[in-house]
């Protein structure tokens with residue numbers, strides 16, 4: 001079986017694919033209030049183009065795929081894409097990250113099409129606050145979506161929360177308590193310096209250590225080892241049904257275990273969320289290049305995958321106003337990459353545009 005290794009001996013077997021930069025919510029930390037100018041329809045990869053890329057990637061070792069966005073469920077006929085990816089030889093795990101708004105409508109058909117799991121992003125249980133954070137979202141709709149996902153067998157249900165100081169940090173305990181009775185994985189993700197300038201500020205960031213110490217106020221947390229834990233570190237309260245995960249891209253970054261590539265909705269492969277490097281697959285795909293060429297470009301993006309990020313020491317954490325703080329310290333195993341294939345962007349691009 002093929003294995004893709006980068007220059008730092010990491011096995012790369014996971015591709016996160018953004019299928020749209022559009023969204024039916026406008027979360028304050030991810031989108032400007034009036035949305036952003038969407039990538040034009042013609043620039044977005046078609047499902048056939050995505051499937052072709054995944055086939056080539058699976059042929060050289062990618063085993064896990066996650067569909068994300070923007071909000072993936074706003075794109076038409078996602079079920080078709082799920083079924084097509086599920087049929088690809090070598091793909092063993094297929095999941096999707098969603099805000100949950102359209103889940104009650106699609107959970108069952110997604111499951112029937114072969115989706116294994118969903119991650120649902122939810123930053124507050126309070127209807128008013130949820131509406132404020134998402135600029136208009138209805139928490140009841142999302143809760144119905146979670147129920148539908150559970151009923152459809154999209155398990156385990158993972159709930160992703162981004163605690164932000166002064167916004168929802170007073171609900172950390174409440175989120176953690178869910179795991180006492182529900183078989184969910186509640187995952188706390190550190191707030192990262194992406195996206196909307198007015199919202200991000202280092203004072204709003206809450207480290208995993210701080211979140212964990214709040215959660216430990218409820219009871220003793222015991223570490224648990226989950227088979228597919230990814231970058232999360234998991235814990236459980238004694239006798240609890242669910243587990244609590246901590247994802248710490250800033251404070252304890254997990255670069256040495258990073259196994260992923262990201263494909264943006266407009267066809268760029270990003271080897272690292274925090275790096276500006278992207279390899280554009282679209283020109284090759286759209287000019288009739290053979291699979292060998294797509295394979296070469298995927299391998300190139302793995303060659304240039306940086307060893308790690310140093311976002312914590314960058315000025316974006318220390319001083320959000322500094323634009324000079326976003327130079328990434330990219331170290332690559334091969335500096336002689338073809339620069340015409342690599343485009344550079346500001347690190348501040350919101351997650352909805354990169355693919356969260």
Ligand code: SAM
Pocket residue numbers: 023029030068069070071072097098099119120121160162189190191192193194195350351352355356
């Ligand atoms: N719309 C879907 C959703 O909300 O789950 C998928 C895309 S969204 C960009 C993916 C995840 O990125 C969400 O869980 C969201 O909370 C997270 N995210 C967005 N901006 C972030 C930031 N600045 N820091 C941490 N997480 C962020």
Ligand code: SF4
Pocket residue numbers: 023024025026027030031069070071099121351352
């Ligand atoms: Fe949309 Fe997800 Fe970004 Fe919220 S976090 S605006 S739901 S893409």
